[in-house]
Amino acid sequence: xxxxxxxxxxxxxxxxxxxxxxxxxxxxxxxxxxxxxxxxxxxxxxxxxxxxxxxxxxxxxxxxxxxxxxxxxxxxxxxxxxxxxxxxxxxxxxxxxxxxxxxxxxxxxxxxxxxxx
Amino acid sequence: xxxxxxxxxxxxxxxxxxxxxxxxxxxxxxxxxxxxxxxxxxxxxxxxxxxxxxxxxxxxxxxxxxxxxxxxxxxxxxxxxxxxxxxxxxxxxxxxxxxxxxxxxxxxxx
Numbered sequence: 329x330x331x332x333x334x335x336x337x338x339x340x341x342x343x344x345x346x347x348x349x350x351x352x353x354x355x356x357x358x359x360x361x362x363x364x365x366x367x368x369x370x371x372x373x374x375x376x377x378x379x380x381x382x383x384x385x386x387x388x389x390x391x392x393x394x395x396x397x398x399x400x401x402x403x404x405x406x407x408x409x410x411x412x413x414x415x416x417x418x419x420x421x422x423x424x425x426x427x428x429x430x431x432x433x434x435x436x437x438x439x440x441x442x443x444x445x
Numbered sequence: 446x447x448x449x450x451x452x453x454x455x456x457x458x459x460x461x462x463x464x465x466x467x468x469x470x471x472x473x474x475x476x477x478x479x480x481x482x483x484x485x486x487x488x489x490x491x492x493x494x495x496x497x498x499x500x501x502x503x504x505x506x507x508x509x510x511x512x513x514x515x516x517x518x519x520x521x522x523x524x525x526x527x528x529x530x531x532x533x534x535x536x537x538x539x540x541x542x543x544x545x546x547x548x549x550x551x552x553x554x555x
Contacts, residue, residue: 378541422543438488441486
């Protein structure tokens with residue numbers, strides 16, 4: 329257990345379904361992230377939240393909709409996905425860099441393995 | 446824009462030291478070198494990081510050259526459970542983003 333919990337661990341959904349991925353951390357971190365990892369590809373940063381505010385959206389299609397209600401929780405709402413969206417979705421958190429800490433190490437969750445059929 | 450260059454793969458014998466190289470010739474003064482690893486289908490795991498001094502923790506040692514243009518991660522006694530993809534990442538002091546490249550796939554063999 330890393331301190332970042334993702335649910336569900338596995339999800340199979342149809343292209344017309346709506347589902348949500350959940351991420352929770354109680355490490356006192358203020359930044360949270362969604363990454364996508366497709367088969368045999370490097371991790372791709374999708375969204376960044378800093379103090380609940382979205383600070384980065386890396387040209388992610390609108391069928392992915394993030395939500396960060398507080399610094400401890402992050403959601404990724406999914407709707408009308410395509411089979412090519414099948415991937416491992418990883419959540420991570422990190423401390424707030426402006427505090428001058430030298431270790432901005434990320435803590436990752438175990439991921440949600442998503443299959444779109 | 447890749448900031449680091451790593452070999453795509455390497456093999457290592459169980460019980461021996463594994464030395465993983467990383468080139469970061471364009472590193473700037475306030476950028477740290479981080480190492481993460483990802484065991485199959487899990488989230489990446491932090492290993493170690495450093496600025497200019499060599500660092501050691503319970504998992505590994507990090508050797509950074511004096512000019513900071515390259516570094517080596519050393520796993521002192523590799524085990525089969527160290528088989529993973531190892532990522533070398535350069536990140537600035539106030540940059541909260543972590544960008545992953547392809548990493549080095551390390552296979553530890555019995």
